[in-house]
Amino acid sequence: AQRVTQPEKLLSVFKGAPVELKCNYSYSGSPELFWYVQYSRQRLQLLLRHISRESIKGFTADLNKGETSFHLKKPFAQEEDSAMYYCALSFTYGSQGNLIFGKGTKLSVKP
Template sequence: AQRVTQPEKLLSVFKGAPVELKCNYSYSGSPELFWYVQYSRQRLQLLLRHISRESIKGFTADLNKGETSFHLKKPFAQEEDSAMYYCALGGLSGSARQLTFGSGTQLTVLP
């Protein structure tokens, strides 16, 4: 069975400080991992995916298969980063049926 764990329900940092949102996964196959973000009063949207190795809005995430982690990082947090962040695990590549979400981390960036 696949599982995604986000250990922090709430995370607060000051503006300009580094931020790391933790995500650990459990999956026996080759994982596909994503970060989704939900800003206040907006729909859930894709932030980034590990396969693209991209940086979006200053955020990066590296897949660490040894530690089964996909932590989301940003060196200098901004107030507009305040949002709910969900880590998601896709099963077989191309199998949208297997997408499993973590419980989410509410990030608050304080002025």
């Protein structure tokens, strides 16, 4: 069965420190992976998707099929990065984009 695992419920770092939010998935086919972010009192929104290979707000994520991981990284965390981060998998590639979400990691960046 398709599954997305985010092992950390809470990650707390100091401003300027590197941050890595872990995401592992299980899926036998070719997945499409996403990171969604929810800032305080705001709606859930797309941060980045693996096929775009973009860096958004300084965040990057590389799909590692061997390790079935899609960890989100940023070299220098900022206080405004504090939010809830969800890793998500689409198992209908190129189709209707149905998503399976992980349980989320709350990132807290301290001054």
